[in-house]
Amino acid sequence: MTSRTFSGRWAAITLAVLALAGTGCNRGGAASKKDAAAKKGDAVPVSLTAVAQRDVPLDLEVIGNIEAYSVISMRSQVSGLLQKVHFKEGDFVSKGQVLFSIDPSPFNAALREAEANLARSEAQIGQAQATLKRDIAQAKYSGQQADRYKSLQKEGIVSKEQVDQFTTAADTNSEIIRVDEAAIRSAEASLVASRAQADNARIQVGYTTIRSPIDGRTGNIAVKEGNIVSSNTIELTSINQIQPIYVTFSAPESNLAEIKKFAAEGKLQVTVLPSEGEEVTPEVGTLTFVDNNVDATTGTIKLKGTFQNAGRHLWPGAFVRVRLRLSTRKNALIVPAQAIQEGQDGQFVYIATDKMTVEQRPVKVGSRSGQDMVIDQGVEAGEKVVVEGQLRLAPGMKIRVREGRPGGPGKGGKKGGGGAPAATAAETPQGAPAADAPPSQDGSTTPGARKGRKGEHKKQ
Structure with a gap:
């Protein structure tokens, strides 16, 4: 084989490879443009819920500490031999009950x-x-x-x-x-x-006969029978009065004006909420104490609620979740908290129009009620707001109800965000893009599309 023939063959191979590469690029570019155009015209899947209107309690939730209503330190007022202990450690005792006998x-x-x-x-x-x-x-x-x-x-x-x-x-x-x-x-x-x-x-x-001055629960017995006790030196035991009982908690200084205002109108309700997994009925009491000064180091005001503690569920020293009900807001507009979005100009929500497009609406958010937020300004009762799928939205974009999720217009469904009526829609067709799923590098949005495009390149 001559060098001239060899060079000719390499030139032919090179031209063929370049031609195939050009064809593949042209096909890939056309496909990408087609997918982008299709994506631009697709409706974004979202979940909707209606703006609800109902009475919303104005609550303040904090962590509190349970305190005994009174604590009595039992000591002997005379010196002598401790002859008899008439109770067991941890017993509930009544006022006037004999506890100890001195010789x-x-x-x-x-x-x-x-x-x-x-x-x-x-x-x-x-x-x-x-x-x-x-x-x-x-x-x-x-x-x-x-x-x-x-x-x-x-x-x-x-x-x-x-x-x-x-x-x-x-x-x-x-x-x-x-x-x-x-x-x-x-x-x-x-x-x-x-x-x-x-x-x-x-x-x-x-x-020489020591009796209980209150109804309460006894603690540890520090001196046993047969020991000599001295007057007013050794604590024999302590008694905690737990019926009624105090729950002490602190509120931010910013809430002091509201607390004073609503407390002047009547007694404020204080509720102790059960811990996670605890099957106990919440204890309800009243606010009975507001401290006379604000703690300058923490910026909080000390408060106390009094509870009857009929079931003896509240135990001195324990930490509990406390809800102070200040007032009830009548006919408040509420939406789920996840519907609220943050923008450069402040908070807003996406409102679904009758043409299944979205409108960005600035809102003024009020207090929180469980999983819901009170909207002071910006929405009206019954309007549909987007609660899922906001990341892919922009004003004026088309939307469709996400299949299997609450929010379909005109159909009743689960209550979104603690009470707002919602709606549902049909199942998602196989191969439809998931909500908020980013497109692939080749422009496709579904696993099926990516698989087909991969096979197309492989065929080329």
Whole structure:
């Protein structure tokens, strides 16, 4: 084979390859333009729901902490031997129920001694009163004698010396009366002291029996039977009053004005919500305390709700979800939260028109209610808003109801976003593009189209 023949063959092969490449590129470019045109004319699959109108509660949801209504630290007021414990740890006890008994023997002895001293003081005051009566009678007689002898002296019957003797005796008996009166006052003071000692002894005996001052639940017993306890030093146990019970929580400072406003109109309802997976009826109480200052470090105000806790589900120290109901907004317009979109000019929603196109509508969003948002301005009741598929939308684009999802116009379906009526449509045809699915590199949007185009290239 000559070099000239070899060069000719290579030239022919090169021309053939270039021709095939050109043909493939032309076919691929035409197909891409066709797919792009088809895609531009396709309706975007979306889910729709209607703007609902209903009364919406204005709630504030925060985390709170349960606190006992009152906490009593049980301590012995006398020192002695702990003779008996009358309850078990963790028992619910009633007001007045006996909890502990201290050995009363030394206190009973002290009481008997005090009562004996009281009886002696009472006898002494009786004796002093009798002495006073006797001395009063004696002084009266002495005075009468002195007067008689003064009369006899004037008549010259008795001497002046005799008169002086009776006068001195009368004066002496008068002073004795004053002494007796002072003795009575001293005896009365001693009687008061003896009575106080006896009362104190009785109180000390009463302290040997320790009773519950409230209805509540007991805690750990720190001192067991047989130990010596000292007065007012060791906590024997504690009692938490849990019926009623407090739930303490904090609200942002920005809500203080609303709380004060609505609290002035009436009692505000506070609800403790059950935790995830907990099958417990929510506890309902009332707001009973608003702190007198705002915490400067956190910017919050401390609040308390009071609950009857009839089922004893609320436990001191536990953290709970709290809902404070401030008011109820009448006939509010609501849409699911996922319908709200953020744009450069603020928040907006896509509204479905009668021609199955979308309109971008700016909205003013109010408070949140569960999974819904209150719309203060921008929509009307009954209008259809897009809740799924917004990423592929632009104003004026055609839409179709996504198959198997809520939102078909004119048909009732599931409630979208916690109460807004929605609608459904038929199943998606096989091979239709999924919502929000990005197109492939060759311009196709479905697995079937991509597979066919791949086979076309392979055939070429």
